[in-house]
Amino acid sequence: MYELYRNGIVHGSILNFDNIVVATKAWNRLFAVADWARAREKEQQPPPPKPSLRDLFSTLTQNQQVRKAVEAFQPYQLSPGNDGFASHPVHSGTVAFLKAWKQRNFGAMTDFATLELHQRQGKAAPREVRLVYDGHRLNTFKVQSISFTAAAVCTVQIEIEETDSHPRQVGLRWIREDTSGSPIPVPLDGGTWRLYTWDPARFVKFEEAGSPDST
Numbered sequence: 001m002y003e004l005y006r007n008g009i010v011h012g013s014i015l016n017f018d019n020i021v022v023a024t025k026a027w028n029r030l031f032a033v034a035d036w037a038r039a040r041e042k043e044q045q046p047p048p049p050k051p052s053l054r055d056l057f058s059t060l061t062q063n064q065q066v067r068k069a070v071e072a073f074q075p076y077q078l079s080p081g082n083d084g085f086a087s088h089p090v091h092s093g094t095v096a097f098l099k100a101w102k103q104r105n106f107g108a109m110t111d112f113a114t115l116e117l118h119q120r121q122g123k124a125a126p127r128e129v130r131l132v133y134d135g136h137r138l139n140t141f142k143v144q145s146i147s148f149t150a151a152a153v154c155t156v157q158i159e160i161e162e163t164d165s166h167p168r169q170v171g172l173r174w175i176r177e178d179t180s181g182s183p184i185p186v187p188l189d190g191g192t193w194r195l196y197t198w199d200p201a202r203f204v205k206f207e208e209a210g211s212p213d214s215t
Helices: 006-011 020-046 053-072 089-102 106-111 113-130
Strands: 076-078 136-148 154-162 168-179 192-195 204-208
Touching: 089 106, 089 136, 089 154, 089 168, 106 113, 113 154
Parallel strands: none
Antiparallel strands: 076 136, 136 154, 154 168, 168 192, 168 204
């Protein structure tokens, strides 16, 4: 028997249906029903509301503000001894991230990552961080400079020494994001600096370092 006789199979009058052909037809029928149900559900969903004139004006104003901020930006660098170096949120975030790495606190490390990781992994994000840092144990670090290369992007140059490794200089790239994960330039409100290159495989590479003045 190779046909999908529903009544005979369900009521027990047909017993020789245990074969790959009938099973395949049953799965195909199930997939078809699922596709039909999803299509019906989509049809019943109301269309998204059209943006009001106020919403459109707000978006236009924000776009103009972003454009002005980007055009007005000039690259600059902060180093130890410069005003605002130690108090800058990127410096504070970098130190906190590296201390969490030393302590193997993967949940705290995850808090600094860009929203893309949280949106992609959800509650499993700390596990993802733990997996990529398996075999990477930080002994010492020193924050050397912060280079602001774009209105919403900066790179922190640090000197690190991992277990069984020589001191080296790498860069951590930070991006200022809004609540949706889109870049938002300084000085516009609603932005948070988040670590883009949280994965050690994506650290910005510099030359090998000498003996560190470590933290």
